[in-house]
Amino acid sequence: MHTPDLILHHYGTSPFSEKIRLVMGRKKLAWKSVIVPSVMPKPDVVALTGGYRRTPFLQVGADIYCDSSLICDVLEHAQPEPPLYPPHLRGCSRVFAQWADTTLFWTAMTYALQPKGAAHLFTGQPEIGQAFAADRKAMRVNMTQLRPADATSALRSYLRRISSMVEEHEFLFGAEPCVADFATYHSLWFIRVQVTVLADIFAATPAVLEWMDRMAEIGHGRLEPLAGDAAIAVAARSEPAIAEENLLVHSAFQDDHGIRLGSRVSITSESFGAEPTEGELVSATRTHYTLRRSDERAGLLHVHFPRIGYVLREVRQQGG
Structure with a gap:
């Protein structure tokens, strides 16, 4: 089975991007490098994330992983050795x-x-x-x-x-x-x-x-440049991964908000960069949320966020 490329959307002076670039190097991973603007407007970014604009984010086909803490979890699952989270630590x-x-x-x-x-x-x-x-x-x-x-x-x-x-x-x-x-x-x-x-x-x-x-000295792994529109094309011709194939460990639905799966929701950062991403809640595990959304350029997407540091709200429909 073909394993989709790891595509990191980042820019050179971004501190959190350097964190993930070094993790790529530690795990000796090959990855595609998409350089994004450091300030708005970011049309290619928003096409993939739906609103989230912090840097970096990781793309795997039509799955978009936001926040460096969640990206670390994804990379740990993709390449467990050497570990980021040794058992005793x-x-x-x-x-x-x-x-x-x-x-x-x-x-x-x-x-x-x-x-x-x-x-x-x-x-x-x-x-x-x-x-x-x-x-x-x-x-x-x-x-x-x-x-x-x-x-x-x-x-x-x-x-x-x-x-x-x-x-x-x-x-x-x-x-x-x-x-x-x-x-x-x-x-x-x-x-x-x-x-x-x-x-x-x-x-x-x-x-x-x-x-x-x-x-x-750890370095950044093996990177290959990729244009932003090419990354969007990758998403458009891909399907979001099913739970068993996702690069996050699948676990059961954890309802802490009284919001059912299938509901229209928004997710925002607790503080910095609180632009909302809206979509259909398709997963809420003990560690992360997943929203299903579509974009006219990027197609059907799953956008993933960690629970810690993010706010989940139901979007009430107007009228009706």
Whole structure:
């Protein structure tokens, strides 16, 4: 049976994309690379996701997997070795990764995108910088954000704590990297590689830099460029996978909302980038939701979201 290609929709400076690119490298996977815009409009993205516009997302035929935490689960199921979630670390690695993808990430981004960092990132491209700032402001509606000085203080503390972990081991929890390493690395990578003018914050924790060097050596696997319209064509000629063939472990319906399968629903992020995706709820397992939707360009699609970090609501029909 032909195994559909792994198609990652991403862009070069995206921190969460770097997380997934490194996971691809760790698992020595071959994948197709679709470069998406960093700001709206994103017509090819929305054609596939139905509204979700955060980066990256993973496409496998006509199945679209949103959020890097869910993508990690998909890649673990597609290629179990080497594991992202070793049995003895399954719980703590996930909890640590969730902290790194949220608290550490926003602390690092606030530090990196203070005026000095933003000016460096968009040197010679003020219009792009302004568009990026406006786009991200729109995505942060109702979010509480640290001030740069407070973020700097917190980041210094977090770096000291991370340093104490990697002074004892090659990686955060031992001799091999797990999902916690990939989730912790990407926001620090953004500062060190993309906002070098502020990378002196690492000077006090050389063990962190040595750990980051070990992570960078993992590489990105075997990638091949693919155009956005070609990825949409792949979806259009594919069928969403049935549960037994899906790259997520199938489990039973878990109803925490009183919303039946087959209902019209919307799913949005709890905070950042809360644009809704609407569709028919066709799966709600203990870990993820799946919506069925159709697009005139991409055809019939299944769009998958993790439960954690996302809000499920029933869409009430007007009139009738």
